[in-house]
Each structure stands twice: as structure tokens, then as C-alpha cells.
Amino acid sequence: DTAVSQTPKYLVTQMGNDKSIKCEQNLGHDTMYWYKQDSKKFLKIMFSYNNKELIINETVPNRFSPKSPDKAHLNLHINSLELGDSAVYFCASSQERSGRGELFFGEGSRLTVL
Amino acid sequence: GNSVTQMEGPVTLSEEAFLTINCTYTATGYPSLFWYVQYPGEGLQLLLKATKADDKGSNKGFEATYRKETTSFHLEKGSVQVSDSAVYFCALSPTGANSKLTFGKGITLSVRP
Numbered sequence: 001d002t003a004v005s006q007t008p009k010y011l012v013t014q015m016g017n018d019k020s021i022k023c024e025q026n027l028g029h030d031t032m033y034w035y036k037q038d039s040k041k042f043l044k045i046m047f048s049y050n051n052k053e054l055i056i057n058e059t060v061p062n063r064f065s066p067k068s069p070d071k072a073h074l075n076l077h078i079n080s081l082e083l084g085d086s087a088v089y090f091c092a093s094s095q096e097r098s099g100r101g102e103l104f105f106g107e108g109s110r111l112t113v114l
Numbered sequence: 115g116n117s118v119t120q121m122e123g124p125v126t127l128s129e130e131a132f133l134t135i136n137c138t139y140t141a142t143g144y145p146s147l148f149w150y151v152q153y154p155g156e157g158l159q160l161l162l163k164a165t166k167a168d169d170k171g172s173n174k175g176f177e178a179t180y181r182k183e184t185t186s187f188h189l190e191k192g193s194v195q196v197s198d199s200a201v202y203f204c205a206l207s208p209t210g211a212n213s214k215l216t217f218g219k220g221i222t223l224s225v226r227p
Contacts, residue, residue: 041201041222056214100207103150107156108157
């Protein structure tokens, strides 16, 4: 069974569209994250939720809206997509909210905006 | 603020060569330090970690020692294999309840047969 699963794995869309990426973890963890990895492999945290509560909200455009319906799911909705949103988006989870524990990553969702 | 600096890449080595990937950090207090590895087409996975000064993390033949005096956490392996080809990320997590993991830029390692 996949521990952290993301869908879709690939997403190609036009500028201005709205899209969502879904993430689910079956590890029983309380904390989930969204990271963005650019073309140079640089990783930047976007959001973190602990038991459905937003605990980290980095400086990202408000076109990005995370939603956590329960502690096993963290979805990412993006409005009015722009060319610069093209990247690989990784979902991750951890047992600890402190950031000192191991993070378990999904395989990533590659978003291409044309 | 907190930051992690990794040596510039990419790095290309022959199989069985010795590997060192440098990592230095800036942080207040006593952060935890990590190395994550990303194999092609996959997400990151934890390779090893150290939570206090002089701790040595090790896994799959890789080692790194937490050096507070030099604020470093260099990754080493005595004999690399083709299967070690991947992107390696150094990361730190400071103390604090809601602290976040800060990653370095990552370095691509290619090992040729």
C-alpha cells in the first residue's frame, strides 16, 4: 500500500484554468504538507496542517488554497493558473508537527501550465 | 533566519569512488539535521538524520556527523554504486513546536559504471 499518494501524477492545463491536486496518507500521521519543487529541484514549503488546522502558511499567492477535510487528506486547489505555477508539487506527512521527525513524501504531481 | 548551503553540483563519479557532499547551515539553537534523497521520478525519502552535536547518522553506507563547531553536516560514502545516482538534499529543522524543515538546493549525483 502506498503510504502517501497524490493524484493526478501529471497535469497539463492552460493559463487561467483552475485545478486541484489531491493527497491522502494512510500512515496515521497528524501533520501534512505541500511543497513546491521548481525546475532546478529547489524545494519550498507552501503549507502545513496539523489535524486539520493550518499551522504553516508561507508567502504564496492567495490563488493557492489548501483544504484538509480530515487529518488523512490534504488537497491543493489553484485558481487562475499562471505559467510560473509549472512545477512538481509534493505532498508529505509526518507524525510530529515540530518538523524534527521524518517526512514521508508522495511521488509528486507534475503541473505544466501552457 | 535559518538556511542550508550545499556545494554546487552536479557531481559525477565512477563506481566505487569515495563521495563527499558538503553541507553547512545557519540556525539559532540546536537544530536537527537531515539528509534526504530523491531517486529519479520519485518523492524524497529520509536517508539519515542527527539531532544533537557530535551525533553521527548512518544508513545504506552513507554517514554524516553533526559538527556544531563548524556548523556542518557533510555526507560521505566510502564506495558509491550506480544505484546511488539521485538528488541529495541537506535539511534542518530548528527547535519549536511548529518549526518547518528548511532544505538546501539539492545536488545531483551521477555514478557511472
